[in-house]
Amino acid sequence: MTATNPTLLSADELEQALRAIGAERYHNRHPFHRALHDGKLNRAQVQAWALNRYYYQARIPAKDATLLARLPTAELRREWRRRIEDHDGDAPGTGGVARWLKLTDGLGLEEGYVTSLDGLLPATRFAVDAYVEFVRDRSILEAIASSLTELFSPTIISERVSGMLRHYDFVTPETLAYFTPRLTQAPRDSDFALAYVREHATTPQTQQAVLEALRFKCSILWSMLDALDYAYVAPARVPPGAFVPGTDAAR
Numbered sequence: 001m002t003a004t005n006p007t008l009l010s011a012d013e014l015e016q017a018l019r020a021i022g023a024e025r026y027h028n029r030h031p032f033h034r035a036l037h038d039g040k041l042n043r044a045q046v047q048a049w050a051l052n053r054y055y056y057q058a059r060i061p062a063k064d065a066t067l068l069a070r071l072p073t074a075e076l077r078r079e080w081r082r083r084i085e086d087h088d089g090d091a092p093g094t095g096g097v098a099r100w101l102k103l104t105d106g107l108g109l110e111e112g113y114v115t116s117l118d119g120l121l122p123a124t125r126f127a128v129d130a131y132v133e134f135v136r137d138r139s140i141l142e143a144i145a146s147s148l149t150e151l152f153s154p155t156i157i158s159e160r161v162s163g164m165l166r167h168y169d170f171v172t173p174e175t176l177a178y179f180t181p182r183l184t185q186a187p188r189d190s191d192f193a194l195a196y197v198r199e200h201a202t203t204p205q206t207q208q209a210v211l212e213a214l215r216f217k218c219s220i221l222w223s224m225l226d227a228l229d230y231a232y233v234a235p236a237r238v239p240p241g242a243f244v245p246g247t248d249a250a251r
């Protein structure tokens with residue numbers, strides 16, 4: 001195979017290429033999400049999704065703190081600091097991670113069991129840890145670009161909330177309250193990240209690196225759902241030690 005030299009894209013072309021990656025690879029297209037939103041899952045399968053997704057939520061502020069420490073200006077740090085506040089809150093019981101625990105509680109999972117991470121699928125842990133390590137180890141530009149999946153999250157969140165409320169009698173608006181602030185937080189965050197990437201990815205090499213960072217992040221989200229699909233959708237194959245529906249700490 002001959003390697004072709006990438007060409008320099010305009011900022012608009014770069015944005016188009018990023019959006020095309022989302023259209024092709026974002027996790028709204030995954031069969032497990034389709035089933036979740038279309039009411040095809042049972043309560044235990046929804047529990048497994050929320051339990052595993054808790055680890056993603058819980059590590060996001062650590063991921064953002066790793067990046068915050070490397071940002072060179074107060075302006076950038078102020079912007080990024082807000083993400084940590086969104087997730088960790090400013091007092092116990094506030095913020096996105098606490099709101100996620102309301103979701104797992106509403107689904108009948110014991111909080112101590114969820115936060116112990118004992119029931120996590122191994123692949124969830126590997127995928128989430130890989131995201132944190134990517135942000136820690138790669139350039140600031142790639143780290144910021146890897147957050148750009150949030151460009152696509154408002155659409156999936158709207159689909160999810162309306163689909164789950166319509167199809168599942170065990171889900172209430174209070175249970176799904178996690179998602180409401182995300183509908184304004186995610187666009188604010190992704191607008192900033194997109195403007196940063198448009199301004200700073202100005203060589204063919206850095207442009208390819210940000211496109212690759214977004215593909216990598218889509219793969220993280222996708223592989224988390226692959227693992228759920230494999231373990232909890234028939235024929236279910238739960239790995240040893242992971243959450244077993246109807247046992248462990250689920251009501």
Ligand SMILES: O=C(O)c1cc(C(=O)O)c2c(n1)C(=O)C(=O)c1cc(C(=O)O)[nH]c1-2
Nearest residue numbers: 060096146147148149150153156157182221
């Ligand atoms: O519900 C979703 O499908 C979804 C997707 C994503 C995403 O695309 O990474 C995030 C979130 N939710 C989310 O709630 C969230 O706080 C978040 C932070 C980040 C990030 O990469 O920094 N992504 C996401």
